[in-house]
Amino acid sequence: MIIIGAGIGGLLAGTLLQEKYSIKIFERGIIGGRFRNLPYKGFQLSTGAFHALPHGSTGFTAEILNKTHTPYNIVDGDPWGTFLIDGKQYRFKNLYSFLSYMEKFKVSKVLFDMKFKKGDETPSGEYLNDKLKNDTVNRVVKAFCGFGMSIDPDDIPTRSFFSVVRSLYKYGGPGTIVGGCSALTNSLVKGKNIIKKRVKEIVIENNEVKGIIDSEDNFYEDSIVISDIGIKGTVKLTGKKHFPSGYLKKINNLKEAEGIKINIATRESIIDHNGVLITCDTERVEGLNQVTNVDPSLAPKGYHLIMSHQTLRSSNIKKEIDLGLEDIEKIFGDKDYEILLVQTFRNGFPVNRAVSGDDFDQKTPIKGLYLVGDSAKKETMEVDGISKGVLELYETLTSNI
Numbered sequence: 439m440i441i442i443g444a445g446i447g448g449l450l451a452g453t454l455l456q457e458k459y460s461i462k463i464f465e466r467g468i469i470g471g472r473f474r475n476l477p478y479k480g481f482q483l484s485t486g487a488f489h490a491l492p493h494g495s496t497g498f499t500a501e502i503l504n505k506t507h508t509p510y511n512i513v514d515g516d517p518w519g520t521f522l523i524d525g526k527q528y529r530f531k532n533l534y535s536f537l538s539y540m541e542k543f544k545v546s547k548v549l550f551d552m553k554f555k556k557g558d559e560t561p562s563g564e565y566l567n568d569k570l571k572n573d574t575v576n577r578v579v580k581a582f583c584g585f586g587m588s589i590d591p592d593d594i595p596t597r598s599f600f601s602v603v604r605s606l607y608k609y610g611g612p613g614t615i616v617g618g619c620s621a622l623t624n625s626l627v628k629g630k631n632i633i634k635k636r637v638k639e640i641v642i643e644n645n646e647v648k649g650i651i652d653s654e655d656n657f658y659e660d661s662i663v664i665s666d667i668g669i670k671g672t673v674k675l676t677g678k679k680h681f682p683s684g685y686l687k688k689i690n691n692l693k694e695a696e697g698i699k700i701n702i703a704t705r706e707s708i709i710d711h712n713g714v715l716i717t718c719d720t721e722r723v724e725g726l727n728q729v730t731n732v733d734p735s736l737a738p739k740g741y742h743l744i745m746s747h748q749t750l751r752s753s754n755i756k757k758e759i760d761l762g763l764e765d766i767e768k769i770f771g772d773k774d775y776e777i778l779l780v781q782t783f784r785n786g787f788p789v790n791r792a793v794s795g796d797d798f799d800q801k802t803p804i805k806g807l808y809l810v811g812d813s814a815k816k817e818t819m820e821v822d823g824i825s826k827g828v829l830e831l832y833e834t835l836t837s838n839i
């Protein structure tokens with residue numbers, strides 16, 4: 439079997455499938471992709487993720503790690519998070535204090551729907567406004583969707599939003615990886631056959647995968663190719679002519695999740711827990727985590743590392759960054775801090791290659807060609823969604839062996 443891309447998706451797929459298949463993983467650049475540490479001025483920033491997993495040590499990623507005896511150390515958020523509203527932090531249960539008696543009843547009904555109903559194509563923002571109109575609820579949901587998925591409630595159908603909420607109930611909230619993203623990718627890479635070459639073509643004959651060609655024109659024959667480079671990249675390497683028009687149309691309409699991350703150094707702590715601080719009355723910043731609460735070694739001695747996230751809301755990057763920096767100033771108040779690095783994620787290097795709700799199935803229309811990664815997430819968000827996709831692919835590829 440061939441895997442294209444040693445991002446977290448490709449590595450998790452390789453780890454799970456290696457007991458059944460002999461695997462070659464091709465990687466054109468840095469192993470770990472958007473899930474690895476980025477050392478900077480003594481801090482361990484990252485190429486993408488916030489050194490965290492949406493469902494911590496009880497999610498789908500942990501399930502793969504446990505199944506394959508891959509070592510890891512994840513500390514679950516306790517609490518999962520707090521919400522910053524009008525300058526004060528609230529636990530989830532305390533948000534009820536913003537609601538009237540009738541609104542409390544309506545919120546319970548909405549949570550019941552999310553937990554037990556499938557949802558449909560209705561935009562989640564529209565659904566919420568229809569069920570209850572409360573400014574605090576709207577702000578909380580907007581910040582949560584922005585931080586977790588880089589999407590507005592109006593852009594995510596209830597079928598996906600309900601599924602994410604259900605997963606939180608079922609699998610718990612976020613956890614931080616001790617050692618950061620690289621601790622996980624370094625663990626996963628052990629024992630893998632990684633070929634450090636770019637794949638330039640996926641070879642198809644009669645609608646079946648035959649193998650790949652690398653950048654030096656070597657042909658590697660195989661009847662199974664798993665692509666971790668996103669659906670758009672996969673189609674580019676394969677050739678559009680091999681895909682049905684309906685499939686190509688869905689790709690054309692595909693939205694990527696785009697965002698900005700601001701990395702901040704501070705001597706004074708601003709978050710007193712190891713979950714996420716969701717910010718509900720800011721212009722752009724939707725949430726922050728202070729990863730040094732879990733692992734002080736992610737910053738030089740005496741410093742904290744804080745990372746903030748905001749959905750990219752226009753193509754005016756400078757304006758978006760300035761608005762984010764103004765939010766940071768507001769959140770930090772009179773505390774001393776230093777902006778280490780601002781990272782923008784878009785144009786082929788996004789937060790997610792498909793926004794939640796737009797994901798593709800692992801199976802493609804071509805026999806033997808499969809997808810993993812963040813345009814093929816299942817059930818929940820971010821890397822735990824990738825992992826659920828990998829688990830489903832494992833079932834598909836091993837059920838007849």
Ligand SMILES: Cc1cc2nc3c(=O)[nH]c(=O)nc-3n(C[C@H](O)[C@H](O)[C@H](O)COP(=O)(O)OP(=O)(O)OC[C@H]3O[C@@H](n4cnc5c(N)ncnc54)[C@H](O)[C@@H]3O)c2cc1C
Nearest residue numbers: 443445446447466471472486487488637789811812820821
């Ligand atoms: C700001 C930000 C914050 C985030 N926060 C979190 C978080 O806290 N928790 C979380 O779970 N997720 C988070 N995510 C999302 C997460 O980082 C990504 O979903 C995940 O890393 C994507 O992994 P992947 O394997 O799908 O893709 P990638 O990491 O992009 O891996 C694809 C790999 O394929 C290689 N490749 C591409 N083309 C070729 C080719 N032709 N030949 C060979 N190799 C090729 C690339 O070099 C790359 O290494 C965040 C993302 C961002 C940007």
